[in-house]
Amino acid sequence: MLICKNIEVDFDGFKAVNGVDLTLDxxxxxxxIGPNGAGKTTLVDAVTGLAKYSGSVxxxxxxxxxxxxxxxxxxxxxxxxxxxxxFEDLTVAQNLDIAAGAGRSPWALLxxxxxxxxxxxxxxxxxxxxKEADTPAGILAHGQKQWLEIxxxxxxxxxxxxxxxxxxxxxxxxxxxxxxxxxxxxADRAVAVVEHDMDFMRAFxxxxxxxxxxxxxxxxxxxxxxxxxxxxxxxxxxxTDEKEPADAATA
Amino acid sequence: MRNFFATRxxxxxxxxxxxxxxxxxxxxxxxxxRLGLLxxxxxYAIVAVGIGLAWGRGGMLTLGQGVFFxxxxxxxxxxxxxxxxxxxxxxxxxxxxMELAGIRELPAYWAPFSSPVFTIAAILVLPTAFAVVLGLxxxxxxxxxxxxxxxxxxxxxxxxxxxxxxxxxxxFNGLSRFRYFFGYNLDDPVNQQMLYFIAAGVLLVVVxxxxxxxxSRYGELLVAVRDAEERVRFLGYDAANIKVVAYATAAxxxxxxxxxxxxVVGIISxxxxxxxxxxxxxxxxxxxxxxxxxxxxxxxxxxxxxxxALSEQFPSAWTYAQxxxxxxxxxxxxxxxASVAALTKRFQRTPAPVEAAx
Numbered sequence: 001m002l003i004c005k006n007i008e009v010d011f012d013g014f015k016a017v018n019g020v021d022l023t024l025d026x027x028x029x030x031x032x033i034g035p036n037g038a039g040k041t042t043l044v045d046a047v048t049g050l051a052k053y054s055g056s057v058x059x060x061x062x063x064x065x066x067x068x069x070x071x072x073x074x075x076x077x078x079x080x081x082x083x084x085x086x087f088e089d090l091t092v093a094q095n096l097d098i099a100a101g102a103g104r105s106p107w108a109l110l111x112x113x114x115x116x117x118x119x120x121x122x123x124x125x126x127x128x129x130x131k132e133a134d135t136p137a138g139i140l141a142h143g144q145k146q147w148l149e150i151x152x153x154x155x156x157x158x159x160x161x162x163x164x165x166x167x168x169x170x171x172x173x174x175x176x177x178x179x180x181x182x183x184x185x186x187a188d189r190a191v192a193v194v195e196h197d198m199d200f201m202r203a204f205x206x207x208x209x210x211x212x213x214x215x216x217x218x219x220x221x222x223x224x225x226x227x228x229x230x231x232x233x234x235x236x237x238x239x240t241d242e243k244e245p246a247d248a249a250t251a
Numbered sequence: 252m253r254n255f256f257a258t259r260x261x262x263x264x265x266x267x268x269x270x271x272x273x274x275x276x277x278x279x280x281x282x283x284x285r286l287g288l289l290x291x292x293x294x295y296a297i298v299a300v301g302i303g304l305a306w307g308r309g310g311m312l313t314l315g316q317g318v319f320f321x322x323x324x325x326x327x328x329x330x331x332x333x334x335x336x337x338x339x340x341x342x343x344x345x346x347x348x349m350e351l352a353g354i355r356e357l358p359a360y361w362a363p364f365s366s367p368v369f370t371i372a373a374i375l376v377l378p379t380a381f382a383v384v385l386g387l388x389x390x391x392x393x394x395x396x397x398x399x400x401x402x403x404x405x406x407x408x409x410x411x412x413x414x415x416x417x418x419x420x421x422x423f424n425g426l427s428r429f430r431y432f433f434g435y436n437l438d439d440p441v442n443q444q445m446l447y448f449i450a451a452g453v454l455l456v457v458v459x460x461x462x463x464x465x466x467s468r469y470g471e472l473l474v475a476v477r478d479a480e481e482r483v484r485f486l487g488y489d490a491a492n493i494k495v496v497a498y499a500t501a502a503x504x505x506x507x508x509x510x511x512x513x514x515v516v517g518i519i520s521x522x523x524x525x526x527x528x529x530x531x532x533x534x535x536x537x538x539x540x541x542x543x544x545x546x547x548x549x550x551x552x553x554x555x556x557x558x559x560a561l562s563e564q565f566p567s568a569w570t571y572a573q574x575x576x577x578x579x580x581x582x583x584x585x586x587x588x589a590s591v592a593a594l595t596k597r598f599q600r601t602p603a604p605v606e607a608a609x
Contacts, residue, residue: 073487102487
């Protein structure tokens, strides 16, 4: 449902992404892995309109290149960031209500919210924050913030979700919960996950694309990719389950 | 207490109490002169409500509200001068200060301001429209933070310099000596009191508008833009438009305040709208508490009152006191006076769980 062809992102002569083809399908949790600097996050930036690129990104037959960030978001492409970005001063319910309301008329915006939209209430339960409706997002646990951010994409009716390290800084239990949540929401959506955690990838990936130095090194099922000697050479052989030190710094 | 004022009853109680003080108590206990001062301070408070919205809720440090305050003030002053001249010398007459400056012919852009309706419409529309155009140009390019603050301050400085050069607007001396306000003699104490009531009434209206904006979904969205603009954009909103609404609303409030300021004080000059007055507006809001609803009003009134009181007693000391106050608030009380209540509450709350456990 999202087809990226020959994406190139050029930072002053340095090609951070160099001719990547990527297809995301409904019903799949698609992991993007690769060593640091492989271009994973830059690729997400390009698709969501943050980074300029050449090539083409087509969703449901519509070219997205050149559109503004908020226009691309309204086409149903949602993303999260490496550090969970929620509105810390607002409550969980308010966060979700804002995320659900990108299409509201000015008149609706200028009035008080009478009651929460049904999809907000439903999503709060789905992401395990049903009891936290009135909790300020700033005091949520780290993992809960990540879930809230995913929930914000769900209520906004995004059907292509690009998640940048959604389990960074989570404990084991939270990881499993997140993995199950990803599969649950992927039932009628395309979900792409940028991740370093190999165990998590093996447990929850339907499909894996390995990026290296801005290009696709291999793509396929977990077994296919793990068995690929080139992948082992550049990635799986060197970095194992260790998480990046940078994650700890940003978390 | 906070929860009570969040309810509908609490809101009405708050407004009723404020109205009682402004319309009942103040005229009763204050002399005509003091009431005039309060009217002037109320004008600053109206500006402050707008800054509280744009800066406190929207994160836009509007260091140049003097521009919009000045626009409203000069538009009103032009009408008052025209009306005075026409009252003395018939239609098309040249205002007195122009005669002194040797201007015999009325400049074309003055002519429409003989109409009160046109003037009021201009006060409401022109500064707001200017803020929309400026805001779109600035926010669409994602200019924010310190860059936006410097830009708005430079604008206030440039506007004041521009006015100094305009002889047909009184130049450095500005416009003064107004006799009538829509037909009411400004020397009459009853009419002066009426001006105070207008200022107080407008203040209540402006606070009510700000309250509605804060409690609406738009208000939540504005806070979201303030705290994580990029996130809002990735949710499908055009963040620039959201900011423009708050910025233009603040401009409108400042313009209306300027328009009331003119008949109350009796003079408007570039010195009242440049960089220094613009910083004074910010100062009151910072001291009162920028993110709260009532904080900016209290802060603006308190700072203006302190300035008058202190400079009556110690003419040279006020500037230092003002600087000290600013530093103390920023260092010790970043949330302003309005955060004191929340702070004491926090101190009281700390031992509470222990008691509950015991």
